[in-house]
Amino acid sequence: MSLFSKLGPQGRALMGPTGSGSSFESYAGRKVEEGPQELDYLINDLRNSSQSMSVNKVLGYMYHYLPFVKVEHNLRLVFASFLNNPTCFTPGGASFESNYQIIEAFKAITDKKLSVSQPTIPVKTWYTVLFQELDHFVAYDIHRNSWKVLPILSGILLSNSLRDDLYSNPNMIEFGWFFGDWDSKAHDLFVKALGNTLAAYNSDDIINLSLLSLAVTYKRDQDITSYTPSVSVSFLITRLIQLIFANTSYSLQVYEKFFAFDINAANLHDTLNSEVMNKPVVKHLNRLSFLLESYYRVLPINKTGFDLIMDGLSKIKLFNASLCTRTQDSVFNHPNSIKDQSVLHQQFWFFMKNIFFSECIIVQGIMTRFLSVNQSKGFSIFSIFKETYNIESEYRFIALKVVESFYHLNHILVNIGQGGFDSFNFVYYLSLELIFGAQPSIVELEKLSMFLLGYPNVNLNADVINFNPINRGRVLFVMGLWENYLQKNSFNNDYIKRNIFPICFDVVNNRGIQAYEIIEAAHSVLLLCFSNKRVNKNLKELMEYIELIVNQFPRILSAQQLSIAVESLGKQILSNPMVYEGSMYANSADEFLEFINFKCLNTKSGIPISIKASDSMFTSAQPIGEIHAESTMKSLETKKQNINIVAENKIKKPKDLVPLGMLPEATVAPTEYNFAKRLVPETSREAMVLSFVNLVPYLPLSVFLRWLEKIFFVIESSNHSEKTYLISMFWKVLSENLDLNRCELAYRWWYETKKAVAKNIGQEVSRL
Structure with a gap:
């Protein structure tokens, strides 16, 4: 059979007449109209795209044709022509960002097909034809064609929820089994193509497109190793870190563009979407983070795995430090910036929140790996002295790196609030538990705290604290570390006396500081200093601090804060009073009580205080927002x-x-x-x-x-x-x-x- 006889009417029209005259006879003896048809032009444009043809235009053709095609043969012909389109699928041609649009386009195409009402090819036939063409395309040249089918399959699979709502769920017998089988075969083809694409010899654009296709296809409850059984986990983690954090064009580093936008620009919203918010990595940041989290969970327990984690955390820390520094020098580092109603400020802080949440997800995968390993070790002598000891020692280094990394993002947590960040609480407190599990890591935390609170990271000048939210966020983070440090049994009294107490006391005693959250956090640290039985207390310092607290009410401290502080400190003095010799007071308890009595007698009656401020407790610098002092005031609201x-x-x-x-x-x-x-x-x-x-x-x-x-x-x-x-x-x-x-x-x-x-x-x- 000749090629001419195999072609449809449009294909034969492209070959031209086979005899004289202006018309020719078709394979079935039917008359074929003179000249090419609209479909022939489409096929020609797909197979022989000009240099001016863009990916957007090609995908526009597909969107306007595929959902409405009525002839199965034409569907095969057009789809096969698209798979051979040089604009979209020439290696080294279109970029990662351009080819990402294939995912979006095929989701839109599939959604349209599922909802179209006019007579077209049946949905089951449509799905069958597309899968067969993709399967044959990969089989024809598995190494060259595998990467091309990944974004198409991802786009189609993204429509599964709509497909199931319209077809599978209402009619399980007709559609449920069919689509279940189709999904299984599509998964196998996706895994096959992915395994032949994720290799170092492919370009960055191809690898990044494949990883993004995997991210939008993978579901968190699935076994990630079933998608990439033959690909090195180390290779995947390295490339994902690079994709999310390292590339200056389309990774999270696009935050730099916020600093160049004009807040008064006419089309600011559209510009923000096109240049930042709709970038592939930004748009699918959560999916990419969950993917990286899953790979960290299954990373082998060995020296290579530890080095890979430390390298990834180092890159994230450098990214965070750069982000923090750039934000500090920008218009967004303003006391009222989070309340600003401009589109630019709203989008910026929304982006910052997404960055913070994505990093929590990633680090959660690292920490979960540690927990799962320890739970599976048991208590054999070999696991204790060989593997468990090594991984716990390694994870203390990891925990220190995690703490340092989140220090640079604490201004985000302070600005957007702490609600809904259970993942952060998990990684934060687990990191501290690991650090406090051994004396060497505690010493490292002491050194790290002073480094993070010193120049050039932090300036404790009152004006800087008052008008620099990022500076305040850093100070709060370190004070949160100190709160945890003081609640452990392995702290260093000399470190508290030389560093923690003088710094916090200077903060609360500085009348120029108007940032009350800093003052309250410093108070909560000082109260822990004095309430801890193992801390060596100086009675003179204690009395000076009590007098300071009383004098700060009600200008700074609320009624409940005053009660908590007086009760916490009084409990320490009254439980073990120091006997005086040659003094007007019998002991320290007598001096303390006389002081409080004097203040009460000299406080005038009838001076109102803010009722709203009266019901607040000391704000902690930790993610959990209140210091849980055993105060009588806490029980007053109980029934x-x-x-x-x-x-x-x-x-x-x-x-x-x-x-x-x-x-x-x-x-x-x-x-x-x-x-x-x-x-x-x-x-x-x-x-x-x-x-x-x-x-x-x-x-x-x-x-x-x-x-x-x-x-x-x-x-x-x-x-x-x-x-x-x-x-x-x-x-x-x-x-x-x-x-x-x-x-x-x-x-x-x-x-x-x-x-x-x-x-x-x-x-x-x-x-x-």
């Missing part, structure tokens, strides 16, 4: 319950305890007082006295009653509204927060010495 002190202590009532049954019925149980429901102080005197009241559970027994009298005197010296509120808070502490011994003394003092029932103290409060 009142009947609390029997004797039952709570699970011992018999002492014989000399005042029999509760003999007291007037209305005052038997503390909770029977109908006290005012207000729990938050509204004036500065209420807040100051309340912090004094909250020290009652820690008063030494030897002076317990004497200080109850002084506290009561301070309360009685307040105005009527303050007195009413403070009595209710005082009784709440006496009735709910004391141990058995103090409870006995307090009840006797309340009912016998103060004669609360006879004087109607409880009833006076209950009338409110």
